[in-house]
Amino acid sequence: MASHKTHYEDCDVLVVGGGMAGTGATFEARHWGRDLKIICVEKANIDRSGAVAQGLYAINCYMGMQWGENQPEDHVRYARNDLMGMVREDLGYDMARHVDSTVHMFDEWGLPMMKNEKTGRYLREGKWQIMIHGESYKPIVAEAAKKSADKIYNRIMITHLLMDEEQENRIGGAVGFNMRTGDFHVFRAKTVIVAAGGASHIFKPRAVGEGMGRTWYAPWSNGSAYALPIAVGAKMTQMENRIVLCRFKDGYGPVGAYFLHLKTYTQNANGENYEKKWYDQTKELVGDYIDHHPTPTCLRNHAFIQETIAGGGPIQMVTTEAFQDPHLETVGWENFLGMTVGQAVVWASQNIDPKYTNPELTTSEPYVMGSHATCSGAWVSGPEDLSPPEYFWGYNRMLTVDGLFGAGDTVGGSAHKFSSGSFTEGRLAAKAAVKYIQDQKAEGIKVTDKQCEDFKEAIFKPLETYTVAQNEITGGTVSPSYISPIQGLQRLQRIMDEYVGGIATNYMTNGNMLKRGLELLAWLEEDLEKVGAEDLHQLMRAWELKHRALTSQCVTEHTMFREETRWPGYYYRGDHMKLDDENWHCLTVSRRDPKTGKFSLEKVPVYHIVDENEKKKAS
Numbered sequence: 376m377a378s379h380k381t382h383y384e385d386c387d388v389l390v391v392g393g394g395m396a397g398t399g400a401t402f403e404a405r406h407w408g409r410d411l412k413i414i415c416v417e418k419a420n421i422d423r424s425g426a427v428a429q430g431l432y433a434i435n436c437y438m439g440m441q442w443g444e445n446q447p448e449d450h451v452r453y454a455r456n457d458l459m460g461m462v463r464e465d466l467g468y469d470m471a472r473h474v475d476s477t478v479h480m481f482d483e484w485g486l487p488m489m490k491n492e493k494t495g496r497y498l499r500e501g502k503w504q505i506m507i508h509g510e511s512y513k514p515i516v517a518e519a520a521k522k523s524a525d526k527i528y529n530r531i532m533i534t535h536l537l538m539d540e541e542q543e544n545r546i547g548g549a550v551g552f553n554m555r556t557g558d559f560h561v562f563r564a565k566t567v568i569v570a571a572g573g574a575s576h577i578f579k580p581r582a583v584g585e586g587m588g589r590t591w592y593a594p595w596s597n598g599s600a601y602a603l604p605i606a607v608g609a610k611m612t613q614m615e616n617r618i619v620l621c622r623f624k625d626g627y628g629p630v631g632a633y634f635l636h637l638k639t640y641t642q643n644a645n646g647e648n649y650e651k652k653w654y655d656q657t658k659e660l661v662g663d664y665i666d667h668h669p670t671p672t673c674l675r676n677h678a679f680i681q682e683t684i685a686g687g688g689p690i691q692m693v694t695t696e697a698f699q700d701p702h703l704e705t706v707g708w709e710n711f712l713g714m715t716v717g718q719a720v721v722w723a724s725q726n727i728d729p730k731y732t733n734p735e736l737t738t739s740e741p742y743v744m745g746s747h748a749t750c751s752g753a754w755v756s757g758p759e760d761l762s763p764p765e766y767f768w769g770y771n772r773m774l775t776v777d778g779l780f781g782a783g784d785t786v787g788g789s790a791h792k793f794s795s796g797s798f799t800e801g802r803l804a805a806k807a808a809v810k811y812i813q814d815q816k817a818e819g820i821k822v823t824d825k826q827c828e829d830f831k832e833a834i835f836k837p838l839e840t841y842t843v844a845q846n847e848i849t850g851g852t853v854s855p856s857y858i859s860p861i862q863g864l865q866r867l868q869r870i871m872d873e874y875v876g877g878i879a880t881n882y883m884t885n886g887n888m889l890k891r892g893l894e895l896l897a898w899l900e901e902d903l904e905k906v907g908a909e910d911l912h913q914l915m916r917a918w919e920l921k922h923r924a925l926t927s928q929c930v931t932e933h934t935m936f937r938e939e940t941r942w943p944g945y946y947y948r949g950d951h952m953k954l955d956d957e958n959w960h961c962l963t964v965s966r967r968d969p970k971t972g973k974f975s976l977e978k979v980p981v982y983h984i985v986d987e988n989e990k991k992k993a994s
């Protein structure tokens with residue numbers, strides 16, 4: 376290991392991932408912890424990293440409380456409805472009551488916000504969304520983090536969390552490697568805030584071969600946010616609740632501004648409103664949930680998927696009416712310039728001018744994330760003033776490992792946070808992490824050199840494996856003694872696609888398929904001990920793959936545990952096709968034993984805090 380220099384850094388708050396939640400955490404940690412040492416470690420470059428790298432056209436979570444537009448309670452009801460009842464309302468409320476202050480800071484920091492000329496308020500795209508010229512969104516929040524941190528490390532991938540060897544179940548820091556220099560980095564920390572984004576590319580994407588990077592979700596989001604805590608035995612929740620997106624075909628351009636601002640609508644190939652056609656069938660599956668307003672996202676997907684299976688495709692977005700208005704036409708195109716330029720290029724290459732041709736839509740492969748219209752992630756403590764005892768263990772957004780915090784996609788149970796809510800949650804986590812330190816909870820942490828050296832050996836092993844095994848290559852990249860990261864990734868994606876409810880089966884799975892999927896994932900895990908990396912970039916790919924594989928195991932275990940179809944349109948349990956409120960109106964929580972690698976799962980009550988409190992007040 377001599378060739379990989381080791382660097383040690385001791386700090387108070389270590390933020391893993393400098394995306395929306397990570398920049399929020401870094402910024403807020405400095406506010407409460409003026410004298411603390413705050414470090415942020417980012418896999419890419421913080422200026423253009425994470426899901427917001429390319430920019431956004433709308434901030435999707437803003438209450439507008441100053442104008443009485445919405446209250447946090449309204450947002451809780453909205454998220455609860457969209458997730459078919461299954462959210463942590465304490466977390467959602469907590470985020471919602473603080474999110475406006477975050478957005479006001481973005482405004483002060485120079486993010487160009489669109490204003491309603493008549494009212495002077497932020498221009499609404501929908502009930503929750505406000506419109507921005509957001510190409511520079513990420514550099515702006517990155518600057519706030521850079522000014523707050525003692526140091527930002529770019530190009531370092533965190534591969535493992537360190538544990539305190541003095542006190543059981545307490546965090547001690549994290550380790551990783553620099554993808555440019557190949558150096559090994561040890562961060563001994565009193566608290567760690569994991570903010571490493573969600574997971575794409577665990578299910579086989581629609582675009583394969585030369586197009587495989589073209590997914591809706593950022594291709595570099597590799598599930599570290601889940602794998603890091605899972606590996607140290609932190610509890611996870613709702614990992615079965617993967618998300619499937621309805622987006623413009625091939626470019627995955629966003630549809631929000633089209634539906635909400637341009638008032639476009641969808642139709643099948645015969646020009647029919649297909650959603651109506653599937654009403655009775657959906658009611659059979661989910662009961663009254665189909666009558667809720669707005670229609671939960673998964674149920675709209677369900678109609679789309681059923682119509683396509685029934686031969687009604689291609690499904691189209693009707694743009695030809697709205698695009699006759701020059702203003703709306705401009706908005707339609709600008710929408711892509713702010714965040715998905717590739718969609719405009721795809722249309723150009725396919726001769727689609729949305730003024731004259733209605734573009735096709737598609738449903739994506741599933742992704743795992745905790746901040747969009749879905750809520751997979753870590754099981755965290757809520758805030759003291761809101762959370763019932765089962766949801767509270769001392770520090771807001773702390774996982775079930777002491778001193779380990781999470782925010783954004785990392786945190787489960789709290790959907791619809793989006794960019795602004797993720798930044799806000801980072802702030803909440805950082806405030807609590809600082810309090811944890813000030814309360815002397817992080818005293819006497821011991822991390823031995825042996826723990827670090829063992830990780831160092833494990834991290835660089837794929838390079839060693841390749842160095843030795845390359846001599847046995849029989850042709851191209853084929854070798855009997857190692858697999859490459861891309862071979863491993865394709866194997867993982869195929870298992871998840873065919874057994875765990877991907878596009879190959881129209882999102883269908885069942886207990887037997889999941890059982891088989893788990894067997895295949897276990898064998899993959901064994902083989903990943905033999906993953907080989909020919910250079911530092913491939914070493915990153917190897918670790919991304921390992922994190923994806925662990926995340927996938929957790930997703931599969933959860934999907935197997937929940938014996939109902941709670942979110943038709945996201946996935947189906949063919950052996951339990953109906954939503955079952957009697958047995959499954961609950962959250963699922965898992966823990967993987969770090970020693971045995973075995974998962975255990977439990978049901979935890981879902982508390983409907985908002986309306987319960989109102990009922991109590993009324994009585």
Ligand SMILES: Cc1cc2nc3c(=O)[nH]c(=O)nc-3n(C[C@H](O)[C@H](O)[C@H](O)COP(=O)(O)OP(=O)(O)OC[C@H]3O[C@@H](n4cnc5c(N)ncnc54)[C@H](O)[C@@H]3O)c2cc1C
Pocket residue numbers: 391392393394395396397416417418419424425426427431432433434435436531532533534570571572573591592593595596597599600746747782783784785792793794795797798
């Ligand atoms: C396609 C798409 C469109 C969206 N559109 C909108 C929108 O219009 N409006 C809106 O408000 N929100 C939108 N969102 C949601 C918003 O982008 C997310 O809610 C938000 O980015 C989540 O914040 P996060 O910090 O959890 O993850 P991210 O912002 O993705 O940040 C994660 C960071 O962790 C880093 N990282 C990952 N692994 C490691 C590791 N092992 N070591 C070190 N660093 C690591 C990554 O490089 C990244 O910088 C969209 C999301 C997507 C995917």
